[in-house]
Amino acid sequence: MKRLTLSQRLALVFASLLLLCTLLSGWMQIRVNAQYGSAVVQRLSDGLARSIASLNPNMIGENGVNLPLMKALFSDLMVLNPSVEVYLLDAQGNLLADAAPPDHLKRTKVNLAPLQAQLQGATSPIYGDDPRNLSEKKVFSVAPLSLNGHLAGYLYVILQGENYHQLAQEAQLDILMRTSLWSSLLVVLFGLTAGAVAFSLITRPIRQLTQHVSQLDHQDMIAIKQLAELPLPQPHEKDEVSLLQGAFIGMARRVAIQWEKLAYQDQLRRDFVANISHDLRTPLTTLHGYLETLLYKGDSLKSDESQRYLHIALSQSQKVSMLAQQLFELAQLEYGVIKPNREVFSLSELTYDVMQKFELMASARNIRLVVDMPEQLLQVNADVSMIDRVLTNLFDNAIKHTPEAGSIEVTLRGAENEVEVSLKDSGPGIPDGLRATLFERPSALTHASTRKNSGGLGLMVVRRILQLHGRDIRLDDRVSGACFRFSVPR
Numbered sequence: 197m198k199r200l201t202l203s204q205r206l207a208l209v210f211a212s213l214l215l216l217c218t219l220l221s222g223w224m225q226i227r228v229n230a231q232y233g234s235a236v237v238q239r240l241s242d243g244l245a246r247s248i249a250s251l252n253p254n255m256i257g258e259n260g261v262n263l264p265l266m267k268a269l270f271s272d273l274m275v276l277n278p279s280v281e282v283y284l285l286d287a288q289g290n291l292l293a294d295a296a297p298p299d300h301l302k303r304t305k306v307n308l309a310p311l312q313a314q315l316q317g318a319t320s321p322i323y324g325d326d327p328r329n330l331s332e333k334k335v336f337s338v339a340p341l342s343l344n345g346h347l348a349g350y351l352y353v354i355l356q357g358e359n360y361h362q363l364a365q366e367a368q369l370d371i372l373m374r375t376s377l378w379s380s381l382l383v384v385l386f387g388l389t390a391g392a393v394a395f396s397l398i399t400r401p402i403r404q405l406t407q408h409v410s411q412l413d414h415q416d417m418i419a420i421k422q423l424a425e426l427p428l429p430q431p432h433e434k435d436e437v438s439l440l441q442g443a444f445i446g447m448a449r450r451v452a453i454q455w456e457k458l459a460y461q462d463q464l465r466r467d468f469v470a471n472i473s474h475d476l477r478t479p480l481t482t483l484h485g486y487l488e489t490l491l492y493k494g495d496s497l498k499s500d501e502s503q504r505y506l507h508i509a510l511s512q513s514q515k516v517s518m519l520a521q522q523l524f525e526l527a528q529l530e531y532g533v534i535k536p537n538r539e540v541f542s543l544s545e546l547t548y549d550v551m552q553k554f555e556l557m558a559s560a561r562n563i564r565l566v567v568d569m570p571e572q573l574l575q576v577n578a579d580v581s582m583i584d585r586v587l588t589n590l591f592d593n594a595i596k597h598t599p600e601a602g603s604i605e606v607t608l609r610g611a612e613n614e615v616e617v618s619l620k621d622s623g624p625g626i627p628d629g630l631r632a633t634l635f636e637r638p639s640a641l642t643h644a645s646t647r648k649n650s651g652g653l654g655l656m657v658v659r660r661i662l663q664l665h666g667r668d669i670r671l672d673d674r675v676s677g678a679c680f681r682f683s684v685p686r
Contacts, residue, residue: 245339270295281357423448479512522653536579569608589654620679
């Protein structure tokens with residue numbers, strides 16, 4: 197069975213059931229016909245025993261039963277009608293006379309209940325004991341015999357005797373063989389026809405699904421995407437095959453979505469490497485150029501020129517150092533090397549401390565720093581150094597993108613389980629093309645001005661830190677400038 201296909205197994209089971217049903221139907225038909233024939237024979241022969249008894253009223257006399265006479269009479273009757281067997285019973289059902297061959301009698305007493313039921317007009321067929329067979333019942337005709345006005349016995353006539361039973365069995369066997377042969381032929385023809393039609397309709401979705409699944413080993417994602425594009429079954433469909441097909445289609449869609457996400461992330465990784473290479477190459481090239489100039493032309497340069505070159509080289513070195521530090525922090529955060537060391541502290545005081553680090557830079561560009569928070573201290577439960585890094589990156593980003601004489605406003609509001617923070621600057625805001633990917637890896641394939649205005653690694657570090665605290669950061673596009681909102685758990 198395991199080597200057969202599903203359609204072949206279904207066809208085999210279906211044909212076997214049809215064959216079994218046909219045999220059972222034939223057996224039941226023969227049995228019903230036999231019962232019908234027995235009922236007809238019993239009704240037609242209902243007066244047979246009474247007729248025989250009326251022709252021989254002195255079967256049981258004062259001196260008992262004349263056995264030789266009775267045997268001769270019964271033999272003559274059975275010659276005239278070979279299908280009947282005639283017996284003489286006493287009032288208790290004991291056998292008094294018969295014409296059976298030697299050793300054919302299996303019982304000497306007959307149950308009188310069926311005889312009395314027939315005498316009372318019960319519905320045919322009624323089966324009584326067969327003196328020649330202990331396991332089978334036979335239809336009969338019965339007539340009571342009287343002596344001096346009292347019940348002396350019964351004339352008991354088996355209507356379908358041994359000869360009839362043997363011939364009937366042979367005929368039934370012959371009919372059964374022919375019925376089975378024709379039934380088998382009909383089953384084969386009907387099974388092939390029904391299997392070709394019904395199984396084609398039933399197994400078509402499975403064959404289609406099997407074809408799509410078998411292509412996965414050869415066409416990979418092309419086959420998965422083709423399977424994902426198939427329509428899902430309707431919600432009201434309860435067919436198991438449709439549900440299985442729907443499950444495979446749903447799985448293919450999930451795989452296709454995950455594949456697209458992985459492809460997108462892989463592209464981001466490639467862009468990220470290209471972007472970092474570009475960002476590192478620019479300051480390193482500048483640093484290398486000025487150091488090379490100082491090395492080969494140091495004696496011919498004036499003192500102020502040498503100092504300017506050294507300051508530029510130092511500035512570029514600081515850029516490389518800062519970028520390397522951000523890369524190191526981001527790698528540790530993304531790969532789970534650093535875990536938040538939570539403790540209770542005042543977010544209000546931490547915000548003031550971070551602002552003080554940028555006061556000199558803000559005053560140099562005439563940028564006003566504004567704080568809006570309640571008088572009471574707002575306590576949070578988080579990692580102090582990580583939240584400090586979040587505020588530092590956001591302030592640094594705001595200082596870079598806020599024009600001179602602008603302003604940066606920090607707002608803290610206490611909530612039930614967290615403290616909400618917003619940091620807004622009066623700069624040009626975030627371009628629409630950057631809003632969707634602001635907190636993702638910047639791409640080196642984009643325009644240089646776009647990369648310059650992007651959040652870069654700083655915002656990526658901010659988002660990852662907040663995610664480790666079970667929070668996230670978002671850009672509020674309902675206000676002018678750039679406004680970042682996040683929360684810190686209490």
